Amino acid sequence: MNDYTEAEVQRALAEDLGVAEQGITVVRSETGLVLCGEVESPHRKDEIVRLVGERFPGVTFAVDIGVTRAGAPTEAEELA
């Protein structure tokens, strides 16, 4: 794995229409890649794992992706 692999993974996450994620950070570590960020549903996290696993079979990667909370705000910001 090298810089080119890292770039290819980043582009695949954005350009694959089943994923279309530009907000995932791809970080290289001693043991492989770490995918970090937030997505809108558990399904999208699963799709990212599937895509990277299928497209880059020789790459070891860890997933640190969460689903963005969508609760109502508990307070407003006062713009005085």
Place this chain on the structure above:
Amino acid sequence: MIRIAAVGDVHIDRDVLGRFRPALEELPGQADVLLLAGDLTRHGTEAEAKCVATEFGGLGVPVIAVLGNHDHHCDEVPGVLAALTDAGITVLEGDSTVVDIDGVRLGVAGVKGFGGGFAGRCASEFGEPEMKAFVRTTGVVAERLGSALRDLDCDVRVALTHYAPVPDTLAGEPLEIYPFLGSYLLGQAIDSAPTALAVHGHAHHGSERGRTPGGVRVRNVAHPVIKQAYSVFNLAPEHVSPPTPSGI
């Protein structure tokens, strides 16, 4: 006081339907209007826009939106616009709308915006045709935003964009991609009118708060940044009668 709810980058598709709705049902008790700061869909299909319409339609408050880069990806913008407007969502691109809130006229001007970077580190309209077209695109949309803001006949002005008008709210993003996240030209357009608040999205790893060089408050409401269904900004009475613009 005017209460403005806002969120961007919700990237709705079928798998997200219903996630925002419980919080949105509470919105009319918390805000007078909802602004959607672009990237409403996952990759810009009409089918996804119909999901947006289902999730954000019929809220009981006016919903005003701009599109984002994701909403353009599949080249189905007319279908996307139709789905949104059929649901009563007002979509702005170089124009504005005025909402009466208990006798106070809230004016919202919006554009998607585009990139180019920020003062001291920005792209110039020079060199290859592709480079000139890139920078010229931002110049044109920024001019349309400034014109729409200045032409508004209202009591309080708000600017709505997808791309960022200042670098402050990009803090957390890699510096290398700032030119793809926004442009100072949008900030200059916002400063050309007595704007009370500017709202944008696009920068998922950015931060919430910033100001234009002219002192206008800027808020990044990208969903991954605010980590809630929407943020609410209460504009105090002094913003309702802003000073005369200094112009640019």
